[in-house]
Amino acid sequence: MNSTxxxxxxxxxxxxxxxxxxxxxxxxxxxxxxxxxxxxxxxxEVGAGLQLAPNCTRILHDYGLLDEAVQLGVLPEHMIMKxxxxxxxxxxxxxxxxxxxxxxxxxxxxxxxxxxxxxxGCERAGVELVTGARCVAYENIEGGARVTFADGNSDEAxxxxxxxxxxSIARTLLVDDEPVNSAYxxxxxxxxxxxxxxxxxxxxxxxxxxxxxxxxxxxxxRGGRMxxxxxxxxxPKALAGDDDWGTPDELxxxxxxxxxxxxxxxxxxxxxxxxxxxxxxxxxxxxxxxxALLGDAAHPPLQYMAQGAVMAIEDGWVLAQHAGAQGAKRxxxxxxxxxxxxxxxxxxxxxxxCRRVVLTARxxxxxxxxxGVQREQRNAVMRSRDTYDYAFMDWVYGPTALKPDQEPEMFxxxxxxxxxx
Ligand SMILES: Cc1cc2nc3c(=O)[nH]c(=O)nc-3n(C[C@H](O)[C@H](O)[C@H](O)COP(=O)(O)OP(=O)(O)OC[C@H]3O[C@@H](n4cnc5c(N)ncnc54)[C@H](O)[C@@H]3O)c2cc1C
Numbered sequence: 304m305n306s307t308x309x310x311x312x313x314x315x316x317x318x319x320x321x322x323x324x325x326x327x328x329x330x331x332x333x334x335x336x337x338x339x340x341x342x343x344x345x346x347x348e349v350g351a352g353l354q355l356a357p358n359c360t361r362i363l364h365d366y367g368l369l370d371e372a373v374q375l376g377v378l379p380e381h382m383i384m385k386x387x388x389x390x391x392x393x394x395x396x397x398x399x400x401x402x403x404x405x406x407x408x409x410x411x412x413x414x415x416x417x418x419x420x421x422x423x424g425c426e427r428a429g430v431e432l433v434t435g436a437r438c439v440a441y442e443n444i445e446g447g448a449r450v451t452f453a454d455g456n457s458d459e460a461x462x463x464x465x466x467x468x469x470x471s472i473a474r475t476l477l478v479d480d481e482p483v484n485s486a487y488x489x490x491x492x493x494x495x496x497x498x499x500x501x502x503x504x505x506x507x508x509x510x511x512x513x514x515x516x517x518x519x520x521x522x523x524x525r526g527g528r529m530x531x532x533x534x535x536x537x538x539p540k541a542l543a544g545d546d547d548w549g550t551p552d553e554l555x556x557x558x559x560x561x562x563x564x565x566x567x568x569x570x571x572x573x574x575x576x577x578x579x580x581x582x583x584x585x586x587x588x589x590x591x592x593x594x595a596l597l598g599d600a601a602h603p604p605l606q607y608m609a610q611g612a613v614m615a616i617e618d619g620w621v622l623a624q625h626a627g628a629q630g631a632k633r634x635x636x637x638x639x640x641x642x643x644x645x646x647x648x649x650x651x652x653x654x655x656x657c658r659r660v661v662l663t664a665r666x667x668x669x670x671x672x673x674x675g676v677q678r679e680q681r682n683a684v685m686r687s688r689d690t691y692d693y694a695f696m697d698w699v700y701g702p703t704a705l706k707p708d709q710e711p712e713m714f715x716x717x718x719x720x721x722x723x724x
Contacts, residue, residue, distance in 0.1 A: 312338040313631075313638040315450055315460045317473070317722065319346050321414075322598025323466030324421040324430075326619025328366060333627030334636055334699070338432055338460070340450070342437035348418040352492040352524050352531030354509065354609040357414060357700045362620045363420075364407060372420050372665035376412030377523045378402075380507045386682060387514025390562035393685035398509075400466045404693055405700050411509060411522045412528065413493065418613075441465065441473050443592030446637075451689060462593045462642050464622070466615070469581060471600030476591050482581035485605055485668070488539035488549030489580060490534040492572040496523065499530045502567040512670040515678065517557045519565045524691040532568050534558065537672065539601045550579045580605055582665070585658035590650045593642060596624070602657035607667040610660050617656075617703045622649045624705055650717055652707050659713055660699065666716065673719075680719040 316327045319341030355372075363369040369377045382396040402408045425432060440451040441463060448463040465473030469482055496506075504510075509522040517536035524531050536557030540548035551574045558565055582605045589596040598615030625648040632639030644657070672679050693700075695714045704710040 308557075312336045313375070313461050313640070314338075315340060315448075315458065315463045316466055316530045316597075317450060317463065317479075318466035318468060318598070318600070319343070319422075319432070319434070320466060320468060320598065320615075321348070322419060322600075322615030322618065324418065324425055324465070325362075325366075325616045326464055326466060327430045327599055328421060328424045328428055329619040329623035330626060331425070331430050332366065333623045334631040334633075335626065335640070337430050338433060338458075340433045340436040340438060340452070340672060341423070343437070343577075344435045346418065346422055346432070346434065348414040349491070350413065350415055351493050351533070351677050352522060353412055353414045353417055353612055354522070354694075355410040355417070356609065356613055357401070357407040358407060358703055359408040359616050361405070361702065364503075364614055365620070366476075368420050368424050369407075372412055372417060373408070373410060375416040375525065376410050376422065376526060377525070378408045379411055379522060380511050381412060382409070382503075382509045382511070383505065383510045384685060385519065385562075385564075386512060386678075387512035387519060387561045389556075389563060389565050393513070393682055395690055397690055400691060401693070407508075411524060411531070413531075415533040416525070428666065438467065438472065441476060441594050443594060448593040452458060461637055461640070462595065462646070464595050464597050464619075465570060465600050466597045468599045469603045471596065474586075474596055474600055476594060477588055477596065478586055480583060480586070482583055482603065484541065484578045485582065485665075486537055486548075487535055487605070487668070488538050488553070489578040489606070490554055490572040490574070491532070491578070493524060493529050493531045496528055496530050496570050498571060499568070503566070504530065504564070504568075511671075512562065513681075514558075514561055514565075516672050517561070518671050519558070519561070519568065520659050521568060532571060532589070534565075534569065534572050536646075541579075549579055551577075582661055585654070585661050587658065588650070589654055589655045590646045595646055595649065599623070601654070602661055604657075604661045604664040605665070605668050607671065608660055608664045608699070608706060610664070614657050614660060618653055620652055621703060622646075625649055648706070650705050652710065655707065656710055663713075670716075676718055676724060679724040680722040682685040682723050683724055684717050684719065685697040
C-alpha cells in the first residue's frame with residue numbers, strides 16, 4: 304500500500320473513482336478526517352469524455368473547483384438530437400440559456416481531467432490517499448466499521464463509504480443482486496481535433512444521433528483540441544447468449560445504413576476495448592450500520608442521461624452537508640458527529656432520486672433506439688418540443704435535494720402512441 308500521510312481518520316472511503324474522490328473531498332471540507340483506499344496501484348480514469356450537467360457543476364462550484372474544471376473542458380453551445388438515419392435535426396437545447404436557467408453551466412470534460420481536478424482537490428484538502436489497497440471485507444463493529452484488505456491488514460473508522468463501483472463488494476451486505484445486462488455496448492474514441500476537421504463535425508456542440516438499436520454521440524474536449532465520440536449499439540451476440548459479445552464486427556454491422564456523419568466518425572473509434580452496458584435494479588437501502596454505499600456501488604445507471612458520475616458526486620455532497628450541519632466536535636472519542644442522523648438523512652433522500660434516474664435512463668435508451676412507427680412517433684414528439692422548454696430536465700438539473708420534500712416532481716413523458724404519424 305502507498306499512503307500520503309497518516310492520522311487517525313473518522314471516515315474511510317473505499318474506491319478512488321470520481322464518486323469516492325468527490326465524497327472524500329466533501330467530507331474533508333466539512334472538517335472530517337478522511338482516508339481513501341483505492342485498489343489500483345495508481346489513481347486514474349479512462350481517457351474518454353464525460354458530460355456534467357448543472358446539478359453537478361453547481362457542486363463543483365461549491366467545492367471551489369468549477370473554474371479549474373471549465374478551463375480543462377469545454378462549455379458547449381448547444382445539445383442537438385438528430386436522427387441517425389437521415390441526420391435531420393429533431394430537437395436542440397440552447398446551453399447558454401440553460402446556464403441562465405439553472406445558474407451553472409453544462410460542461411464536457413475529459414474523464415481523467417475531472418479525476419485529476421478531484422484528486423488535486425483531495426490532496427490540497429488533506430485527504431489521506433492510499434493506493435494498492437483492495438478491500439475484501441466490510442464489517443460493522445461497536446461505534447464504527449472495519450475493512451479488511453487483500454493483504455490481510457484491516458482498519459477501523461467511524462464510518463465506511465463504499466464507492467467501489469458496479470461490482471461493489473459492500474453492496475452484497477445489503478442485497479443479493481446481479482448487474483442487469485442491457486445487451487448494449489459502448490465504443491469510445493477521443494482523438495485530436497485535427498483527425499475530425501475534414502468531417503464537418505459540430506465544433507461547439509454536443510450532438511446525439513439516435514437510431515435503430517444504436518446511437519452515436521460527439522462533442523469537443525480540452526478547449527476544442529480533442530474530439531470525443533461514443534458509439535452505442537445492441538449486440539445480437541448478447542441477445543443470443545454468447546459470452547463473446549460486443550466485438551468490433553458487431554460495431555461495423557450495427558451502424559450500417561446510418562448517415563454519413565456517423566460513417567465518417569466510426570473509423571476513429573477505439574477498437575481494442577469496449578464497455579458492455581449494465582445497470583442494476585434500484586436499491587432503496589444503502590446503509591447498514593456504519594457502512595454506506597455511494598456512486599455506482601449504489602445506483603449504476605445505463606449512461607443515457609449522463610448522470611452516473613453526476614449522481615455519485617451529488618451523493619458525497621449530500622452526505623457531507625448532513626454531517627457538516629452538525630459540525631465536527633472533535634475529542635479523544637472521535638469526530639462528535641451523530642452518524643445515525645447523518646446516514647439516515649442521506650438514505651432518506653438519495654435512493655429515491657437515483658431510483659428515478661436509473662429507471663428514466665432505461666426509458667431514454669428505449670426512446671432513442673426505436674424502430675419503425677415508434678421511431679417516427681418519437682421524431683414527431685422531439686420536433687414538437689420548444690427549444691426553451693425545460694420540463695424534461697427541471698427535475699434533474701435543479702439544486703440537489705437535501706431532504707425528500709425538496710425532490711421535485713418528475714417529468715411525465717408524452718406517450719408515443721398518442722402521436723399520429
Ligand atoms: C460509455 C459511458 C459513458 C458515460 N457517460 C457519463 C456522462 O457523460 N456523465 C456522467 O455523469 N456519467 C457517465 N457515465 C457513468 C459514469 O462513468 C459512472 O457512473 C461513474 O464513473 C461511477 O463512478 P464511481 O466512482 O461510483 O465508480 P467507478 O468509476 O467504478 O470507481 C470505483 C473505484 O473503486 C475502485 N475499487 C473497486 N473495488 C475496490 C475494492 N474492493 N477495494 C478498493 N478499491 C476498489 C476501482 O478501482 C475504482 O477506482 C458513463 C458511463 C459509461 C460506461
